[in-house]
Amino acid sequence: MGATYIGRFSPSPTGPLHAGSLVAALASWLDVRAHGGRWLVRIEDVDVPRCVPGADQVILQQLADCGLLPDEPPLYQSQRSALYQRALDDLVARGLAYPCACSRKDIEAGLQRLGRSKPRHGELVYPGTCRAGLHGQEPRAWRLRAPAGTLLWNDRRLGAQAQDVAAEVGDYVLKRADGYFAYQLAVVADDGVQGITHIVRGEDLADNTARQILLQRALHLPTPAYLHTPLVLGANGEKLSKQNGAQALDTREPLAALNAAGAVLGLQVQATTVGNWLAAATAQWAAVWGAR
Ligand code: GLU
Numbered sequence: 001m002g003a004t005y006i007g008r009f010s011p012s013p014t015g016p017l018h019a020g021s022l023v024a025a026l027a028s029w030l031d032v033r034a035h036g037g038r039w040l041v042r043i044e045d046v047d048v049p050r051c052v053p054g055a056d057q058v059i060l061q062q063l064a065d066c067g068l069l070p071d072e073p074p075l076y077q078s079q080r081s082a083l084y085q086r087a088l089d090d091l092v093a094r095g096l097a098y099p100c101a102c103s104r105k106d107i108e109a110g111l112q113r114l115g116r117s118k119p120r121h122g123e124l125v126y127p128g129t130c131r132a133g134l135h136g137q138e139p140r141a142w143r144l145r146a147p148a149g150t151l152l153w154n155d156r157r158l159g160a161q162a163q164d165v166a167a168e169v170g171d172y173v174l175k176r177a178d179g180y181f182a183y184q185l186a187v188v189a190d191d192g193v194q195g196i197t198h199i200v201r202g203e204d205l206a207d208n209t210a211r212q213i214l215l216q217r218a219l220h221l222p223t224p225a226y227l228h229t230p231l232v233l234g235a236n237g238e239k240l241s242k243q244n245g246a247q248a249l250d251t252r253e254p255l256a257a258l259n260a261a262g263a264v265l266g267l268q269v270q271a272t273t274v275g276n277w278l279a280a281a282t283a284q285w286a287a288v289w290g291a292r
Helices: 020-034 057-063 082-091 104-115 183-193 204-217 256-265 274-289
Strands: 008-009 038-043 097-100 141-144 151-155 161-162 173-175 199-204 225-229
Touching: 008 020, 020 038, 020 199, 038 057, 038 082, 057 082, 057 183, 082 097, 082 141, 082 183, 097 104, 141 183, 151 204, 151 225, 161 183, 161 204, 173 183, 173 256, 183 204, 204 225, 256 274
Parallel strands: 008 038, 199 225
Antiparallel strands: 097 141, 141 173, 151 161
16 A cells, blocks of 8 residues: 555544544554555634634644644645635536525425424435525525435445435535535545545544545545544543533643553553654554554
């Protein structure tokens, strides 16, 4: 694989890293090193209203404290709207994306008319109301026309995965009603332009993968290899997230932080310096994941 491996860690700067985010960052770094590749950091500040000023610098410092240094200066999604707009325009020109005038209420009403109930968790399945046109209404958002059928993909850790995006998610948003680009479009456009070959990230993102693969295909981009890492659960059994107030990762003792993250990944490392810890962890990682 050698020189053809490019990996990335792409945090949203909505707050400092927590123990769970270090697991994903460390795993992506180790996988890069085990394959002799390049490690990029992308600050995913595309959802501007949710970002916290200065969180990007805190995150980069936390990573640096743990010895995780990007091979190129980090890229910021907030500066890449022109790329995302070009991707959207291309999809619209080819009939693969369309404008949507629906509010959340309209979507609920549309689902009710079709006799479909609202899911207890997660997003509403878009009923396709604006697929055939806006009927004179103003566009609010832009959606991908999800192709019918089940998409199969493979995760290096979780194995064979399947999702029928059209049935389970519906036509999904690429550009939001508030004018910001959606995560799905930004992540796929950037992974494509940056030539990312391997994505290693938290398991909470696994169910976005089918949507991202559909977009890669629509944009004629290659599909990277995927590995979704185990989540760190809080005392309440829920996954740690900035939204449920997970504590900021304390990197004043980087070896303690690395030991905890390493344990989640099944690594048993004893070392007295960060450099030695990472070298030993890379060897262990390579033995398990180097060939997969
Ligand atoms: N920015 C996303 C997050 O912090 C991760 C995106 C990805 O790795 O694909 O949850």
